[in-house]
Amino acid sequence: MITPFRSPRLRSVNRPVLLALTxxxxxxxxxxxxxxxxxxxxxxxxxxxxxxxxxxxxxxITGFLLGYLAVMPIAGGLSDRVGxxxxxxxxxxxxxFGSFLTATAPSLSQLVTGRVLQGAGGGALVPAVLxxxxxxxxxxxRSPVLGAVSALxxxxxxxxxxxxxxxxxxxxxxxxxxxINIPVAAVIFWALWPEIRAGGEERRPARLDWLGAALATxxxxxxxLALYAANPExxxxxxxxxxxxxxxxxxxxxFFWHEGRTSNPLINxxxxxxxxxxxxxxxxxxxxAGLMVALVYxxxxxxxxxxxxxxGSALLLFRLMxxxxxxxxxxxxxxxxxxxxxxxxxxxxxxxxxxxxxxxxWNEGSLRAHLLGPFSVADGELVLTGLGLGIEIxxxxxxxxxxxGEAERGAGASFLIVMRLIGMLVGFSLVAGFSLWEFHQxxxxxxxxxxxxxxxxxxxxxxxxxxxxxxxxxxxxxxxxATAIALFIGAVLAAATLRPLPRPRWR
Amino acid sequence: MHAxxxxxxxxxxxxxxxxxxxxxxxxxxDAATLLKQSxxxxxxxxxxxxxxxxxxxxxxxxxxxxxxxxxHPPNLQARVNLKEGDILLEVAVIFASGNIYLKSFTGGWxxxxxxxxxxxxxxxxxxxxQTGLFAAMRDTTSISRGNSEKVDGHDTFPVDGQLxxxxxxxxLTLIRDQGAYRATYWIESPGNDLWRARLTGNxxxxxxxxxITFDFSNHDHPVSVTPPPLG
Numbered sequence: 129m130i131t132p133f134r135s136p137r138l139r140s141v142n143r144p145v146l147l148a149l150t151x152x153x154x155x156x157x158x159x160x161x162x163x164x165x166x167x168x169x170x171x172x173x174x175x176x177x178x179x180x181x182x183x184x185x186x187x188x189i190t191g192f193l194l195g196y197l198a199v200m201p202i203a204g205g206l207s208d209r210v211g212x213x214x215x216x217x218x219x220x221x222x223x224x225f226g227s228f229l230t231a232t233a234p235s236l237s238q239l240v241t242g243r244v245l246q247g248a249g250g251g252a253l254v255p256a257v258l259x260x261x262x263x264x265x266x267x268x269x270r271s272p273v274l275g276a277v278s279a280l281x282x283x284x285x286x287x288x289x290x291x292x293x294x295x296x297x298x299x300x301x302x303x304x305x306x307x308i309n310i311p312v313a314a315v316i317f318w319a320l321w322p323e324i325r326a327g328g329e330e331r332r333p334a335r336l337d338w339l340g341a342a343l344a345t346x347x348x349x350x351x352x353l354a355l356y357a358a359n360p361e362x363x364x365x366x367x368x369x370x371x372x373x374x375x376x377x378x379x380x381x382x383f384f385w386h387e388g389r390t391s392n393p394l395i396n397x398x399x400x401x402x403x404x405x406x407x408x409x410x411x412x413x414x415x416x417a418g419l420m421v422a423l424v425y426x427x428x429x430x431x432x433x434x435x436x437x438x439x440g441s442a443l444l445l446f447r448l449m450x451x452x453x454x455x456x457x458x459x460x461x462x463x464x465x466x467x468x469x470x471x472x473x474x475x476x477x478x479x480x481x482x483x484x485x486x487x488x489x490w491n492e493g494s495l496r497a498h499l500l501g502p503f504s505v506a507d508g509e510l511v512l513t514g515l516g517l518g519i520e521i522x523x524x525x526x527x528x529x530x531x532x533g534e535a536e537r538g539a540g541a542s543f544l545i546v547m548r549l550i551g552m553l554v555g556f557s558l559v560a561g562f563s564l565w566e567f568h569q570x571x572x573x574x575x576x577x578x579x580x581x582x583x584x585x586x587x588x589x590x591x592x593x594x595x596x597x598x599x600x601x602x603x604x605x606x607x608x609x610a611t612a613i614a615l616f617i618g619a620v621l622a623a624a625t626l627r628p629l630p631r632p633r634w635r
Numbered sequence: 636m637h638a639x640x641x642x643x644x645x646x647x648x649x650x651x652x653x654x655x656x657x658x659x660x661x662x663x664x665d666a667a668t669l670l671k672q673s674x675x676x677x678x679x680x681x682x683x684x685x686x687x688x689x690x691x692x693x694x695x696x697x698x699x700x701x702x703x704x705x706x707h708p709p710n711l712q713a714r715v716n717l718k719e720g721d722i723l724l725e726v727a728v729i730f731a732s733g734n735i736y737l738k739s740f741t742g743g744w745x746x747x748x749x750x751x752x753x754x755x756x757x758x759x760x761x762x763x764x765q766t767g768l769f770a771a772m773r774d775t776t777s778i779s780r781g782n783s784e785k786v787d788g789h790d791t792f793p794v795d796g797q798l799x800x801x802x803x804x805x806x807l808t809l810i811r812d813q814g815a816y817r818a819t820y821w822i823e824s825p826g827n828d829l830w831r832a833r834l835t836g837n838x839x840x841x842x843x844x845x846x847i848t849f850d851f852s853n854h855d856h857p858v859s860v861t862p863p864p865l866g
Contacts, residue, residue, distance in 0.1 A: 178725030
């Protein structure tokens with residue numbers, strides 16, 4: 129939980145400069161949240177992993193999310209203890225070190241370690257910068273600043289896949305996505321150094337719920353391992369699923385038990401009795417899962433079936449990503465206008481579900497179908513999906529923040545991010561395992577023709593490739609339909625649980 | 636004054652013992668002995684794990700990028716990464732009971748002819764008792780032994796030498812059969828386990844330096860390979 133406090137020294141510094149520098153660090157880290165989705169294949173190749181072993185890419189994505197989730201709950205309180213800038217600098221250094229490990233990785237294990245450290249460093253920057261902004265500006269002036277910081281993070285994550293795709297397709301190659309972080313982090317560190325060294329930040333002994341954070345992280349790590357299908361030919365889940373999943377459940381039960389007893393919990397578990405709180409938290413997780421599916425599978429589909437390079441697939445995904453901020457603005461406006469969270473949240477999720485259903489109908493000619501001017505039908509479907517995913521953000525977030533009340537708003541905001549990330553992590557892990565397992569089932573008897581045995585090898589091989597491509601399409605259709613169903617369920621959940629907007633009260 | 640138990644004397648005595656033992660210690664075997672004994676040792680193993688990595692090659696026409704598996708020659712099972720244009724594709728191969736089996740991107744196992752497997756990677760030839768890598772150790776010329784080096788935590792001696800292109804071509808037909816290539820072997824002593832072997836030179840193209848590195852482990856762990864079910 130973030131505990132804002134005021135430091136006379138921090139108030140005397142050049143606040144816009146300090147905020148710009150820390151905001152730049154936050155932006156850098158948020159760029160890297162989803163940056164790998166358009167660079168996965170070259171990354172795998174550089175650590176000598178074949179294109180037909182995509183399951184090995186899963187930890188590159190889940191590793192970052194796990195690192196992010198592990199530090200989020202304690203970073204706010206930790207910044208109270210050690211000082212915002214010190215924590216910021218330490219986490220930026222960790223993020224840069226993770227970037228270095230990722231860029232120089234000769235093996236998958238180092239690649240994943242690098243991504244976990246990037247996530248841990250990057251994740252802690254969010255509460256640190258938000259709390260710093262709250263320190264620098266008084267309550268009345270704080271909203272626009274906090275909004276700007278949040279916007280920086282959102283813009284960074286939207287631009288990440290595009291940035292990753294463009295760098296990967298350039299002559300620099302994918303490693304420069306990560307190399308570039310090091311000098312930029314160094315410059316930010318250098319510029320902040322006088323402030324950090326002066327040590328004028330006020331610190332206060334915040335009580336950190338280490339046990340709660342450890343139980344939650346252990347549970348999530350075990351769940352991620354349980355769902356990681358390292359051998360999807362044999363099983364849609366991990367080999368250790370039957371002991372890891374129950375152990376994860378035990379960790380979560382212990383977490384909730386502990387949170388109910390400790391004096392300084394990460395999350396007030398009594399809030400879960402409020403259906404609006406629980407409903408908005410779960411809806412947020414479902415939307416996160418939907419976003420993650422789009423983030424990962426649209427670039428891979430573009431690459432595997434439409435033979436696009438990294439920048440082409442990034443641009444395809446960008447159409448969807450572009451819809452998200454537009455949808456987010458529209459969702460906020462509509463919720464206010466219609467005076468309903470549930471209606472607007474459900475509308476956004478239904479639109480996103482329809483978008484996914486339309487995407488699930490894609491075939492080889494889909495990108496060429498003409499819609500309007502230079503825009504194709506596929507463009508429209510992608511933007512619609514993004515708009516839907518954007519529209520639900522404001523009403524779902526607002527419903528949860530209303531449910532927690534003013535005293536817990538900081539914790540509530542963190543919880544929103546955590547739930548979205550959990551949705552991303554669990555949703556993606558499930559989809560990755562089951563879709564690859566399904567693909568292997570569908571092609572279990574599709575033998576590739578061998579040169580030498582077949583007199584018509586060339587034509588048979590061409591037919592074989594068409595069948596493989598169709599199997600990949602079938603897999604994607606399944607993934608997008610399953611995501612659409614999950615989003616429809618999310619819409620029903622939102623419609624059934626979210627409370628109406630409270631009457632505005634001026635203080 | 637009784638000085639028999641003083642720390643300085645004990646230290647001196649200890650140093651003398653160490654120096655004495657070092658002086659009496661045997662010097663490491665020469666390069667020829669190491670190669671011969673290691674070749675014998677590797678050819679007699681009940682099984683081992685291997686990893687092969689091709690590096691320094693960026694062109695086309697060289698399908699095998701890497702392989703790893705377990706072998707008890709002539710039987711072996713391996714996962715092989717093939718380079719198809721700009722992408723890597725993994726296939727599984729099994730050599731068992733005189734037959735060759737392949738499992739590709741899709742479908743189950745199918746049987747291959749020797750001609751078919753030769754088109755991409757005949758892993759049997761690598762460890763053939765007459766023409767494979769372990770036999771080639773004895774055919775290495777201009778050999779010299781380097782200082783002790785750690786490989787995977789094991790104390791080894793690197794032995795450097797030369798192999799003719801024709802000889803190396805026998806163990807991997809993708810390699811050009813002209814000129815000579817540098818061969819380096821990292822051999823544990825005592826024990827004679829070969830932990831690493833590297834071939835360097837213009838292996839695939841006349842003007843393009845490349846290398847192939849083999850890493851071995853699980854020496855003498857029994858490996859049993861059986862034919863897989865087809866289909």
